[in-house]
Amino acid sequence: MRRLTAASRIAIPLAGALALSACSSSAQPKDNLQVVANPTAAQPAVSPARSVPPAGQVLPMPVVSAIAADQQSHTLVVALKQPAELRIYDLGSLGAPKTTVALPGPAESLTVSAGQALAGIPGKGVLARVALPSGQLTAEKIAGQPAAAVADGPDTLVAVRDRKAVDVLTSGSVAKTITGQLYSADDVVDTGNGIVVLDRLRTAVFSVDVQAGTMDEGLRAGDGAANAVADSYGRVLVTDARAGALLAFSTNPLILRQRYPVPGGAYGLAYDAKRSLAWVTLTGRNQVVGYDVRGGEPVEKYRFPTVRQPDTVGVDDQSGRVFVGSAAGEGTQVIQP
Template sequence: MPSPVARRHAITVGLLVVVAAGCSSGDDQTNLNVREPETAATSPEITTAPAGVVSEAGTSVESMAFDPGSRTVAALTADGRTLLLQTSAGTDATPRTTSLPEAGNSVSAGRDGTVLVTTNSGVLQVDCASGAVRDLPVDGGAVSAVPFGDGLAVGNSSGAIHILDADGGVTETIDGLASVDALSAIDGQLTALDTKQTSVTSIDTDRGALGPALRAGEGATNLASSPDGRIAVADTADGELLVFTDDDLILRQRFPVAGSPFAVAYDTSSGIVWVTTTATNEVAGYDVSTGIGVETARFPTVRQPDSLAVDSQSGDLFVGSSDGQGIQRIQARSE
């Protein structure tokens, strides 16, 4: 049952804090209210053995994603030059390695058996089966990318969102944010997380403009979404999990998560939101299907669990250590 503190933090409607119009690349952004992006809390030494199985990565993990088409977990190494690929359904604990032509800074799920690696030059589309890499240059580089329409939506650290067609050509550019650190695309609705403004913003691609925006706590860091329209955001600074709905962009839930929440992943089959807490080396699952998040499970992790992915078919969790302690696999539905 949720605690009284959790109940006090639950709210059903969020306050609109920004309504921004679409901007051209020449618009002045110097008046934006920005802060230094929040970072993960430094983890203590491990005192409890990590749950599940831990495989050596040979290096620290910077970012993780799961491709449901090929059921492959992809882990980007700390130097950004190598992508580790491992089939979730297989028994081989040794991931395959793919060398990247340019250092990446994040990896996210693509489509048709691919993952997307953002770089300072654009996006690398990596085939999970063959390891083949397709280079998609984007002006200003990229820090976030999601499938959108027949192509991609790509965000950069300067606050621009580029819409790419199936051939990789830019068809639309929408400016006005401070940074576009994560993107959610649900049924044609695009939503952006800006960690410098600690906000989420609806993107009106029909008008080529920014839509309504909401404050996302005091220091939002990561985002995960589900096909039913829910968007979960970790507010690391405040120690809270925020749950928005993309329809009209409403803040539906807000409740405390102890231990400095950071990485977020959505099990779309069970509806459970998983969140790592780097101050305690744990990952916790929350049922957010009702009015308040209810904790359903908690597992000890590798040290510094800064990245997270989930196989929604099996429910298995994959936790990446940015401290060089490997990749952890947890059978969350059976333990």
């Protein structure tokens, strides 16, 4: 892998962005992407007690671990930690779930597309495929800890955390395994202009050439990369939970384009493609903020108080509604900006 030097990244012209801090050459002489000697994944800031009521409506439910909305099936999918299940709601009627799907373990991630939900269950070594809106479950065993998955045409790409790999599944079987340079494979994102894998331990992002089966160039993603999502411009957006920032990387080639300060415990991340809004949760403030990301730097458009410990967020592109899940058991919040 060709590594970019810290100097070459700082030289990128960023309107209003912060300079990317480099690792000490004496402390890490052999790895420009290494942050500390014994890396640990960034965690969300612990939320204080709420000082104001959450905006919008709150759907009562236990601890939420992931949330996503699917336009094709017109559904909202909420993953609960305990009991380990998915609750599937009709976006037009959120009063009660249409279907509840029991899972073999807590889902850590959710992606939805083309009428199906993909849920990574690393604790059980299972990738759950759930048809929407019916809730029909197919549990596929994965060697290792499947942290996240995304559909890529007829294939499914699975980030396998402990094996530091991306498995390419075709018709439910592993057709290819892609490894190299990762400390941990925690998420995989299809930008429409290339595949990117997020490594939380190394706090970095890497390009993946699926056809060639190679892990290509990598770049530091701040001091504590937490979550990633694709936007409408072929980029991958990443929250930096330690430094408090929203980063934007273009792909092919992988280049850091923006690093915008987001104080308050930036963590959860979702994208509204219709409005070009990136929604970022601030767990240290119990807030969610909507940024317009069309220009040279993000522009804040909305800010709302949330449920406590808002670790996860989703958005309905059609209506613009935002869904914030509480990791403290305060439910799922529905906000209409």
